[in-house]
Amino acid sequence: MSPRPDRRPAPDLEFWARQAGQLHWETEWSEVLDRSDAPFVRWFTGGRLNAAYNCVDRHVEAGHGNQVAFHWEGEPGDTRTITYAELRREVCRTANALLSLGLRAGDRVAIQLPMIPEAVFAMLACARLGLPHSVVFGGFSPAALRSRIEDAGARLLITSDGQYRRGRAEPMKALTDEATAHTPGVEHVLVVRRTGTAVPWTEGRDLWWHELVDRQSMEHTPEAFDAEHPLFILYTSGTTGRPKGILHTTGGYLTQAACTHRTVFSLDPGSDVYWCTADIGWITGHTYIVYGPLANRTTSVMYEGTPNTPHEGRHFEIIERYGVSVYYTAPTLIRTFMKWGEDIPARYDLSSIRVLGSVGEPINPEAWRWYRTHLGAGRAPVVDTWWQTETGAVMIAPLPGGPPAKPGSAQTPLPGISAKVVDDRGREVGKGESGYLVLDQPWPSMLRGVWGDDDRYRETYWSRFAEHGYYFAGDGARYDDDGDIWLLGRVDDVMNVSGHRISTAEVESALVSHPTVAEAAVVGASDPTTGQAVVAFVILRGAAAGTPADEVVSALREHVAREIGPIAKPRRILVVPELPKTRSGKIMRRLLRDVAENRETGDVSTLADASVMELINAGLAAAS
Ligand code: PRX
Secondary structure, eight states, rough: OOOOOOOOOOOHHHHHHHHHHTTTSSSOOOOOEEEEEEEEEEEEETOOOOHIIIIIIHIIIIIITTEEEEEEETTSEEEEEEHHHHHHHHHHHHHHHHHHOOOOOOOOOOEEOOOOOOHHHHHHHHHTTTOOOOEETTSHHHHHHHHHHHHHHHEEEEEEEEHHHHHHHESSSHHHHHHHHTTOOEEEEEOOOOSSOOOOOTTEEEEEEHHHTTTTOOOOOOOOOOOOOEEEEEEOOSSSOOOOOEEEESHHHHHHHHHHHHHHHTTTTTTTTEEOOOOOTSSHHHIIIHHHHHHHTOEEEEEOOOOTTSSTHHHHHHHHHTHHHOOOOOHHHHHHHHOOTTHHHHHHHHHHOOEEEESSSSSOOHHHHHHHHTTTTTTSSEEBBBBBBBTOSOOOOOOSSSSOOOOOBBBBBBTTOOEEETTTSOOOTTTTTEEEEEOSSSSTOOOEEEOHHHHIIIIIIIIIGGGOOOEEEEEEEEOOOTSEEEEESSSSSSSEEEEEEEEEHHHHHHTTTTTTEEEEEEEEEEETTTEEEEEEEEEOGGTTTTTTTTHHHHHHHHHHHHHGGGGOSSEEEEEESOBBBBBSSOOOOOHHHHHHHTOOOOOOTTTTTHHHHHHHHHHHHHOO
């Protein structure tokens, strides 16, 4: 019997084959897309390549060794210029060091580092050896690091003695030691000396980077890996308490990272100076600081610290100093700049800026206009890029030079990408209507799964619109009258705080792990600067009832910071006698959001006990 013909709409495979062809493949692929096992897909089947070779060596071999890969600037003001030739040497030495520790293709490496060049060397050395890396944002707590190390089964952790934060040297190794005390699978901890902070040391396990890496050979011949070889795992928050390890593989990811970086910013590797302000601990840092820009032989700026250290003009000073022409940041920072005042950017020469990018959350038209006026001299295009950890690369964005941009709209799917706004039965909505954003065709940099949990992958992304075979992004969206897409924020229990994804369930489980808390419900309340702010409602256990509320609240905020990280610390914690629940016991967050945003509470008719909201409001009024 002949197999049934595949009638599913297919992406433009020729387009993607052309994009992949811009990379160096040791072995050409035999098939562009194989989705016989959907929702698990394979791109560029049979192809073999090395991601680090593509990001580094091939540019040196083509005679660009002297081009700057990174103008790096540390928070205290120290700088380092790294050419492609130097990057190649550093990546080779790091790769040789990892080999000397007995790591072999397929082993996982956890990385928790500040924004220092060694972070890039470490990621690329892993890529070079086929060691999937799991980078953990520097602000995550030891408990968060521990669960990520355990889930990925990492054999090595790469970290630093300390990190500079707002002018101070903060410990890092002392914290990662709290995690590795419980992760016997970590055989070695490789430590970069950054701040000179004293560190606890475990002989035999811990190794200094400058002792191990610096003595290695600067030569290493890369090996090609299968296009579907795992490149990295990156954990992100979902709707349950446990973060998911999003898996990305090599060929498709690198193809789309490079292609989108080139097109979205109309990048010219010979003349542009590009700066993406993200942290490498997030997907934006992976795709648009490391893999995309380097695959395109970009000259980038990399900055270690916070935007207001030592003064609020730090970013503008850096733009002026290096002649940054493409600047890519998040709306939350733009709104912070707005708060600091337009006279600050006005003091600097920002005339080098050619394109401005935005990512992480919907950008409000006011911030969009401010960004264009005060950083882009009123003329630079603003590209609002919609994508996710799971999509690996930008999916929806206006292209510079395309139709007139609309402040606040990501507008149209990029070439080779297809996205739709559908109703809850999967039917596409009309112009002027809203619904759910779905991706109706596979794309090369799509996640290949949730690490170690195939069911969760199917359930989270593919079950909502299973009969249509759509990927459910978790975002609401709207078509305008021209059919352009406007993103409306998450439709699930995921908050977006300063562009960081935090799940309500994760913060709730951190809160209830505290001995004083009986029950907790968390919502994201709109916030003019951070997009959303975490607001928690807690019911205390009887024994804690006598403790003054402000003491309980500050203990709980610290507890959440310890359990997850300071980014998840609730802005407000309200002690309440009850939580609003439906008859089936589901917390009605909508009503809590009304309270958190100081609105009249909405329809309470589906509550099991309609008087609960009165009780909550009365209690809060009495406490304030
Ligand atoms: O809700 C969308 C929002 O950020 C989510 C993805 O978060 P994360 O995986 O952490 O990746 C952030 C950086 C790519 C999305 O589901 N989001 C991201 N970019 C935009 C956005 N919402 C609106 N407009 C955007 N440009």
